[in-house]
Amino acid sequence: MSTFDIAQYKISAEPFYQALGNEVALYEAAYAARLPVMLKGPTGCGKSRFVEHMAWKLNKPLITVACNEDMTASDLVGRYLLDANGTRWLDGPLTLAARHGAICYLDEVVEARQDTTVVIHPLTDHRRTLPLDKKGELVAAHADFQLVISYNPGYQSLMKDLKQSTKQRFAAMEFDYPSAELEASIVCRESGIDSVTAGRLVQIGVVARNLKGHGLDEGISTRLLVYAATLINRGIAPNDACRMALVRPITDDADIRDTLDHAIDAVFI
């Protein structure tokens, strides 16, 4: 165990993040008090990037876990492994973070089974401990440890929701798509495309977001806009790049596709 090097989880280069409001200050304050933080917002609006940026800024290692339906508590906490010489305990990502003082980021936490999410409870209140019942150890969290979860409230299923007892352990920050100018500057910065084209891409994004709820479950995310810009940078014609990166991924509805295709032709001549 002593050979484990937490430094590998440190982020060396600054991940680009464009602040939209005072979220950086808010997060810093939450981190100073080691409050657990919940990030809410639609897909592809920059939640994960924000966490990376903050980890870099605070110079703390970041351990990210993408949650899924099959994840069990021991996938988070750790388990005994059998090998030819007997058994060996292997810390899970949550235990690692708690032991070594990292920021643990549970991405899309509603995807995990509800019994799984309960294991984070003792870490997220005044106790700040993690009991490893199989190993018979009580890990007291490192002073630098912080838990961050992200969650997309747009799922619209009453089954996929966090328990109140889980929700009420976090300070929450709401994210949304940035304003048009900011989003254009983000697309510019991320893909290195010129600002006029970036502005036009954002315009298409706005069109799709207006259609949300009318056959579209989610609008076009900033991430997809960056993809489209990247394709354009590689020499693809803007109209084709937009169709490929923006329209085809998000819808199978012929009417919506046609409307968005028209929007693309109206924006890019």
Add this chain to the structure above:
Amino acid sequence: MQDAHRKLVCNFVRVQSVFDDCLAHAQMKLSDAGVDAYVDGAQVICKMGRGEEPVLAFLEEMPLVAAQLGENVIAEVVEFTRKLARTPNSKSIPPFLQSLAAAARHLESHRLFSEYLQLVWQTMERTSPKVHGIDSMYTSECLPDFLKNVPFLLGQLSLGGLKNWVDYGIKGYPNDPERQRGYFMLQSADSRAVLQRERHGTLLTDHERKLDMYLRGMWGSEAVFFPYSLAFDQLRKPSPYLDDNGIHLPDVYDDFLPSSPCVGKGGVRGIDRYRALLAHVSAHRRWTKPLMADNFSPFQRISIEVFEDSRVEWLAMREYPGLRKLWCTLHPAPAEIEHEDGVSYIRHRLTMMSRALLDPGHGYTHPLIIKYAGQFHALMETGNADTKSMIDLGVHFISESRLRSDSSAKVYFDQTEIDYRDDNRLMWRFFEDGDEEVYEARPRKAQPDEQSEEAKMPPRLYPEWDYMAQHYHPDWVSLYEHLHPSGNAAYIDQLLAKHSALAKKLKRIIDMLKPQQKVRVRYQEEGSELDLDVAIRSLIDFKSGTQPDPRINMSHKNDGRSIAVSLLLDLSASLADIPAGCTQSKLELSQEAVSLLGWAVDQMGDPFAIGGFHSDTRHEVRYLHIKGYKEPWGDEVKARLAAMDAGFSTRMGAALRHAGHYLSHQQADKKLLLVLTDGEPADIDSRDPQHLIEDSRMAVRELDQQGIYTYCINLDPRADSYVADIFGKRYAVIDNIQRLPERLPQLFMALTR
């Protein structure tokens, strides 16, 4: 010529008198062989002994047809006429021959023309009355009427459309010759409706959803569309316009094919013509401020309109540059022409101006046009041009370019119609007598329903939220609960049978969702039993010295669903409407959807209640019990569903509270209240539209506090303005309402998966 003349042996005086002219005409159009065939044909028709009419029609029409389609067609027509003469329908021969020129002009190819002849023959056969299956004894009454209408019909329909139209007429009235005749004379409503359906081009009804999305997506606005027909109004062509109700636009647009080479290459699809129109109208809605019309002469007004149209387009194109190409294609490009005396060129001049403002590559040399285009663009670039500043440009342009001939009665109209632009009626305000007077609506007393048919249960009183005062009106609404009247349960079974394919599809999903009681959870480190497959695999791994998987146990868990669902149906009067493009009313579609949902939920075994509501002022909100939670999905429930009816208004808050009241008493982990509605909350005693919306929003919030998840399914495509206010993110707008029966159960399952 003498030679040819000798061949036509014919004693009809009128034929002889026109023959020379016709022959001369034919010789201009046709080759020598063609002329021979033409004269021979006339001879044959002459010898049929059906009078002079057929011969005259043949002589007049045939050269044009043959010139268009090739000379072989002459023999074909003669042969067909001969066949027709042998049936009892010889009086159809003149109209048949007269229809040929129009048919040739529209069909343009010999192959299609032959199909047209076949169609005429079939129409004749199928509309002739039959006795004992023998049909050669009676004349077809419809055929002459049909043939007279062919030129008009082919102007509207493709040959395929014409075939469908004919087919409908034949099949629709097999035993009713009078109405059939009315159909073929284009007099019956059916006939016009089918014609409308079969028109070539892009029908508005087929694309309304796309256009809705276009407005919503690109312009962030909504509008009601009112289609008008171009087909029957020959005198004055209606033009699109915008008024307080919505956008009025043609019911169909053909694809636009550029007629003159200066318009650029490529046509415009019908749907894009609609979009061009909507873009123009939306630009007006966004940027035009109304002006007082009384200060300007009519000429000044149209000139100001040209500049204002160009201004809003300029602004729109700054946002969506692709619109320039679309508009440039649709905008006429009149050439600079020599002016004749006594003709007013004012429209021509203004259209050139408009073109010059739209299209930088206009190429006009008229000094005033260049001057004003420069001024216009300079002004636009400054960024503070508004509707008022267009007055200056418009008034000066029209006075500086004024010619004496401008007020002539004869106006030059060629290439001056810009058909994607509306008539700007909202741009002008007219000051009229009486504008200062204020009319106040007289307050109307809320009248409770006096004649209640049956002895009622005492009402349940519910509060209502007043958002202006920020408090509840206590015991404000009286809610009466009734048992829903019953109808015929077999009707619902029929509906379910109709959707049996869909039901099978749902059944598959249900089987996957259905609680299986015991479910095996594999790959567990700790569990109640050893999972042998995994254990053996792990042991092999272990023995062979590699890392074994420790998750060798399995356990069982009870996979029970514990959801109580209440479905609240809005039974207000608007439910009886038949939405555009549908054949069934919303009520019927809702009935189908609810039946399917009821069946599906019954299969899942969740406790499920159905209630309907409507209201007639706050003194009488009716909550109609259709199904209770423990009531089985049986004939009684189906009978009540079958009797579903629409009436009165939508006071949603009280109904929500009442349904929530029952739901909160259910034992379940999750409680779901589904609301199926087609409009915003409204009642006749509530003047402020916001009031009932705010009340419903409060009701939803109260339910939320009780742990009830409320979800709205809205059938109103323009629901966005209020539904999010009430339900937050928990709503779905179904704008493709015909798919409601499919969507409702799917939504339910997605919500509870």
